[in-house]
Amino acid sequence: MPMHIGEKEFTNRVDKGLGDDFMRGAVRSAQGRLQSNRAGAAEELGDWDQWRDLGQEIRSHTMENLDFYLQQLSEKVAERGGHVYFAETADDANQYVSEVIAKKNAKKIAKSKSMVTEEIALNDILEENGCEVVETDLGEYILQIDDNDPPSHIVAPALHKNKEQIRDVFKEKLGYTNTEKPEELTLFAREQLRKEFLSADVGITGCNFAVAESGSFALVTNEGNARMVSTLPKTQITVMGMERIVPTWEELDVLVSLLTRAAVGQKLTSYVTALTGPKDEDEVDGPEEFHLVIVDNGRSKMLGSEFQEALHCIRCAACINVCPVYRHVGGHAYGSIYPGPIGAVITPLLGGYDDYKELPYASSLCGACTEVCPVKIPLHEQLITHRRNIVEEEKKSGLAERLVMQGFSRVTRSSKLFNVATKMAPFLVTPFVEDGSIVKGPGPIKPWTNIRDLPVPQKERFRDWFKTREKGGTGHGQG
Amino acid sequence: MKVSLFITCLGDVFYVNAGKATVELLERFGCEVDFPETQTCCGQPAYNSGYRENTKAAAKNMITSFAHSEYVVSPSGSCAYMFHEYESMFEDDPVWQEKAIKLKEKTYELTQFLTEVLKIEDTGSEFHAKATYHTSCHMTRLLGVKEAPFKLLSHVKGLEMVDLPNRHDCCGFGGTFSIKMPAISEQMVDEKVEHIEETEAEILIGADGGCLMNIEGRIKRNNKPVKVMHIAEILNSRGEV
Ligand code: SF4
Numbered sequence: 001m002p003m004h005i006g007e008k009e010f011t012n013r014v015d016k017g018l019g020d021d022f023m024r025g026a027v028r029s030a031q032g033r034l035q036s037n038r039a040g041a042a043e044e045l046g047d048w049d050q051w052r053d054l055g056q057e058i059r060s061h062t063m064e065n066l067d068f069y070l071q072q073l074s075e076k077v078a079e080r081g082g083h084v085y086f087a088e089t090a091d092d093a094n095q096y097v098s099e100v101i102a103k104k105n106a107k108k109i110a111k112s113k114s115m116v117t118e119e120i121a122l123n124d125i126l127e128e129n130g131c132e133v134v135e136t137d138l139g140e141y142i143l144q145i146d147d148n149d150p151p152s153h154i155v156a157p158a159l160h161k162n163k164e165q166i167r168d169v170f171k172e173k174l175g176y177t178n179t180e181k182p183e184e185l186t187l188f189a190r191e192q193l194r195k196e197f198l199s200a201d202v203g204i205t206g207c208n209f210a211v212a213e214s215g216s217f218a219l220v221t222n223e224g225n226a227r228m229v230s231t232l233p234k235t236q237i238t239v240m241g242m243e244r245i246v247p248t249w250e251e252l253d254v255l256v257s258l259l260t261r262a263a264v265g266q267k268l269t270s271y272v273t274a275l276t277g278p279k280d281e282d283e284v285d286g287p288e289e290f291h292l293v294i295v296d297n298g299r300s301k302m303l304g305s306e307f308q309e310a311l312h313c314i315r316c317a318a319c320i321n322v323c324p325v326y327r328h329v330g331g332h333a334y335g336s337i338y339p340g341p342i343g344a345v346i347t348p349l350l351g352g353y354d355d356y357k358e359l360p361y362a363s364s365l366c367g368a369c370t371e372v373c374p375v376k377i378p379l380h381e382q383l384i385t386h387r388r389n390i391v392e393e394e395k396k397s398g399l400a401e402r403l404v405m406q407g408f409s410r411v412t413r414s415s416k417l418f419n420v421a422t423k424m425a426p427f428l429v430t431p432f433v434e435d436g437s438i439v440k441g442p443g444p445i446k447p448w449t450n451i452r453d454l455p456v457p458q459k460e461r462f463r464d465w466f467k468t469r470e471k472g473g474t475g476h477g478q479g
Numbered sequence: 480m481k482v483s484l485f486i487t488c489l490g491d492v493f494y495v496n497a498g499k500a501t502v503e504l505l506e507r508f509g510c511e512v513d514f515p516e517t518q519t520c521c522g523q524p525a526y527n528s529g530y531r532e533n534t535k536a537a538a539k540n541m542i543t544s545f546a547h548s549e550y551v552v553s554p555s556g557s558c559a560y561m562f563h564e565y566e567s568m569f570e571d572d573p574v575w576q577e578k579a580i581k582l583k584e585k586t587y588e589l590t591q592f593l594t595e596v597l598k599i600e601d602t603g604s605e606f607h608a609k610a611t612y613h614t615s616c617h618m619t620r621l622l623g624v625k626e627a628p629f630k631l632l633s634h635v636k637g638l639e640m641v642d643l644p645n646r647h648d649c650c651g652f653g654g655t656f657s658i659k660m661p662a663i664s665e666q667m668v669d670e671k672v673e674h675i676e677e678t679e680a681e682i683l684i685g686a687d688g689g690c691l692m693n694i695e696g697r698i699k700r701n702n703k704p705v706k707v708m709h710i711a712e713i714l715n716s717r718g719e720v
Binding site for chain 2 (some may be wrong): 386
């Protein structure tokens with residue numbers, strides 16, 4: 001279960017999140033900033049909804065023809081002398097990368113940010129093999145030196161830490177002596193990282209989008225570190241989820257615009273690095289050897305399923321940035337490197353319901369995620385679909401809940417029963433009423449009344465009032 | 480114009496005054512209101528919890544109850560939206576699916592009906608208070624009714640409307656979410672109540688029974704001095720408070 005992070009139990013993770021005031025403060029302020037940036041940038045682009053339609057179209061066309069585009073991509077990469085490996089599972093991918101590294105006798109690996117390598121836990125394997133892995137994305141680097149604290153966000157992995165905490169990590173682990181000013185922190189980290197780049201034997205990058213027509217890869221970063229990782233070391237390995245692909249440069253343009261604006265509200269997240277396999281003889285920059293690892297790890301099961309649209313995700317994190325549940329519990333509570341709404345959708349698909357069946361319920365279905373998603377994934381609907389699978393296919397919902405729902409079904413299908421039930425309700429709750437409210441409810445009402453008052457069911461229901469009024473012929477408009 | 484009222488289960492049992500106000504308001508604008516007595520609940524709690532099969536019976540009952548109606552109007556955005564879900568629920572059953580589409584097409588949330596069908600923005604209402612409005616998620620995001628309540632409220636004489644900070648944030652109700660994930664729901668509703676207090680409004684207005692029950696429940700529990708009212712009660716008011 002490589003995706004997994006933190007404690008085993010969902011409720012423990014949630015409690016931990018809710019109790020962590022530092023984390024919640026950091027998340028709250030970051031969310032506010034990201035949301036308003038996004039709104040501003042979307043406005044600037046013109047008709048945001050039309051752009052989203054276009055994004056959705058591109059993604060859905062690509063998924064419908066994924067075989068074709070993957071084939072085309074592989075051919076293009078091979079034409080330029082690159083090696084392509086299709087990994088069905090996380091283990092396959094890790095093994096392939098390990099073999100390449102072993103053949104090179106490489107000891108030091110520089111990495112740029114990559115969610116898929118987190119997903120397959122590549123670092124763990126490489127370290128087991130005796131390699132030193134250096135994360136060069138600033139956020140990832142902070143987490144790595146903080147004893148591998150797991151990421152809590154897919155774009156800003158260290159979002160749960162504030163600048164004072166980062167200063168303390170640097171101080172404790174690297175002897176940093178300056179202040180918590182972001183510029184000073186960044187400068188310090190850059191100095192540390194520069195040394196690492198120069199001495200790395202192998203560079204590993206992720207990939208935001210692979211361009212099928214040319215066999216190129218686009219990496220979007222805030223720091224330009226991907227460029228260093230992909231040009232300095234002699235051997236370069238790019239690891240991509242099998243769905244991170246676009247047909248041509250034209251579509252790339254649209255999706256990068258959507259990604260950068262939806263993510264942090266920038267026109268371009270500072271740097272878009274394009275790589276095209278190993279360098280030609282007349283080129284100065286670039287690796288001598290290039291490997292592309294395409295990872296399936298459960299994705300092909302989503303193709304053709306009711307969750308195919310989840311593969312449209314371009315990992316912009318806009319859904320995470322607006323999610324009120326994420327704001328309160330933080331990324332670690334999801335127990336997965338993919339948190340927030342998109343995490344609640346894909347984690348159970350990649351990791352199974354046994355370990356992640358609570359995630360689809362960690363949403364009030366408010367739809368804020370669906371509303372912002374730049375490629376229009378109906379995220380909250382997918383959560384309902386998960387719930388339906390858990391209840392109807394997997395039969396994993398609790399007995400008490402099933403009984404309540406069966407009762408609900410019986411009462412709502414029959415107006416007679418509904419009538420009796422709602423007529424009886426005021427009398428049934430009488431023992432629990434205090435000052436015109438229910439404050440300590442029994443059984444299933446308890447979780448409600450632990451927090452809130454519940455109104456008392458009225459003896460004269462609306463339907464009773466309406467009936468009397470009709471009979472009494474009070475006439476229209478006089479109430 | 481003939482209008483059938485879809486009162487919703489919460490409206491039938493808890494928020495009777497909002498229902499009365501809805502009827503009176505519609506009648507004031509010339510509607511002939513009927514109440515199909517066989518109506519129960521739209522099935523939302525079961526549907527959103529994943530019990531689609533258990534929801535179908537409720538859906539069929541609602542479709543049948545309103546089969547005769549010209550227009551269906553509901554004082555609750557999320558329940559009106561639930562009628563939109565029936566179409567996909569019966570994807571394997573063309574007969575019921577067709578009926579579901581018919582129901583969807585004639586169903587309106589109250590403020591939507593007033594502004595879109597009756598073309599009314601000024602209801603000639605009067606209500607003296609400082610108030611703020613809670614935008615419910617399903618009504619705004621799914622049903623797409625965003626401006627109607629604000630337009631209507633802006634014409635109410637004596638009503639001073641204050642913007643609710645972060646108004647697009649969910650109040651933490653989410654149907655069964657509120658009892659399945661109570662700790663998270665509590666934080667969400669607390670944040671909402673905090674923002675309401677920041678406005679210094681005396682009244683919180685809303686257009687969805689579920690959200691109102693949640694916010695009001697928390698306000699009462701913590702003895703906050705804010706009154707919660709349904710938008711129909713405000714619009715039906717002629718300054719007689
Ligand atoms: S689901 Fe949509 S909003 Fe969320 S990360 Fe993916 S593309 Fe972005």
